[in-house]
Amino acid sequence: MQLVLINKQRYRRHLNIVIAACITTLVIGSLGVAQLLILLFPDPSGSHFYWNLLGVIATCLLLVTLLLKFKTHDFMTEVTYVWDLKQSLNKITRAMRKLKMAANQGNENAMNALQYSYDGSRQLWLLDDNVLTLESLDDSQKELDQLAIKYDFLLDAKNYRSELLKSL
Template identity: 40%
Template sequence: MQLTDINKDTYRSHLNVIIVSAIAFFATVGVGISSLLVFYFGSAAGDNFFLNLLGVSIGGAIAAVCLHRLKSSEYFYEVAYVWDLKHELNLINRRLSTLKRAANDNNIDAIIILLYNYHGSRQLWQLDDNVLNLQELELELIQLEDKIRQLGLKLEPNQYQRNLLIKF
């Protein structure tokens, strides 16, 4: 996955619309299906917990399928990009300690992965207004870029490919 600049305001407004729409859709469909199941198959005694649970589960599944299909639409571009970026960074963060040790040993692939991780994390934190750890991240990025210069390398975050993680 390549890092791409996206508009923060567009991302935030689209994310808010998508969240509200998804919740409204899920609630409407879940309650609607639950009501239909209780109406047709429910008992008069009022013990319809499993029918309600089934209806809400079906509603959630329908909402998830709709979100998955809409993910490739133009409106979802920024939100889908951030979802994918979070997923990619999560895969990297699971191996972070190993990657840092390998980068200290001048492993080029580990350095590329860390460079991508730092740039991607900075972008993500700025988009989500999560600036608490940004100074620490910037320091680590400066140290990594200094190491890259010392090694005489020309590396870019977009040289990252997921298959580089296989080695770690």
């Protein structure tokens, strides 16, 4: 996955709409399904826990199906990009210890993976207005820059591919 510049205002607006739609669908859908089940299959004891639970589960399955169906829609472009970026960064984070060890030994793939992680994290944190942690990211970037100088390597996040993580 390559890093792409996206419009922050459009991303935030569309994300808020998607979140609101999901919450609304979950509330209305789960209550609607549960009430329909209670109406069709009343429980003499008055406990309708399982019907309520089934309503929530059915609505969650519907939401997942709808999100996957509309994932490629133009409206979801930025939201999907951030979703995919977070998944990509999580893969790198799980391999971070190995990446840093390999980068310290001059491994170019590891340094490019770290550069991708730092660039992607910076973009993600700026999109979400999470600027408090940027200072620690800048420190990590300086360490990586020093390694690149030491091993005479030009860092480029565009050279990162997730398959490179398997080789470490």
